[in-house]
Amino acid sequence: MKKLLFILLFTSITVVDFGQTITYGIKGGLNLGQLSYGAMPFTHRYGAKFLVGFNAGGVIDIGFKDFSIQPGIFYSIKGDKSSAQLTSERGTENITATAVLNYIEVPVNVFYKPVIAHDIHLSFGGGPYIGYGISQTLSLEAPYQNDPITKSHHFSYKNPDWGVNIVAGIGFKKYIVDAGYELGLANLSSPYSGLRNRVISLSVGYMFR
Secondary structure, rough: OHHHHHHHHOOOOOOHHOOOEEEEEEEEEEEEEEEEEOOOOOOOOOOOOOOEEEEEEEEEEEEEEHHHHHHHHEEEEEEEEEEOOOOOOOOOEEEEEEEEEEEEEEEEEEEEOEEEEEEEEEEEEEEEEEEEEEEEEEEEEEOOOOOEEEEEEEEOOOOOEEEEEEEEEEEOEEEEEEEEEEEEEEOOOOOOOOOOOEEEEEEEEEEOO
């Protein structure tokens, strides 16, 4: 996977010499994360809920006539929440487990950008990403506990995470707003559990030049 990261960065740097316009910017926004479960790509765990996180980072936009190549680097929070019922001598209780996974992520997206009005364009595209998990927080909450059980430690899921992005948005002058779906293809756990990241994102950005 280190070779894949090098190839993505090398490709981005190489095409700079051929770009008609090069702009730099910052982006950030909301992440809604879940973990798929099992061999099927869209199978979610029973009781799984979205984990609310965020993404923040910078991008380079290498513009051509009708499209652009946009590599970037981001801090991104993924994971999910899941709930289950436990029956004991206290009766039936709801238990919530939360996994917060923190990544440094490098996407390289290709966008088609049709102009719809003066200084306004749409953007449609996507591309590969690779992310390296740097830390995680696992917590368990139950009604009979005074305080939730929380463990924060070094990343124990498999590294790296990698997959593809699908992104659509709109740009006005130097401002951009987009929505995306991140389909993780890397198995973060054992072959039998098959945990993979799924993230819906909404981001806003500003291009400096």
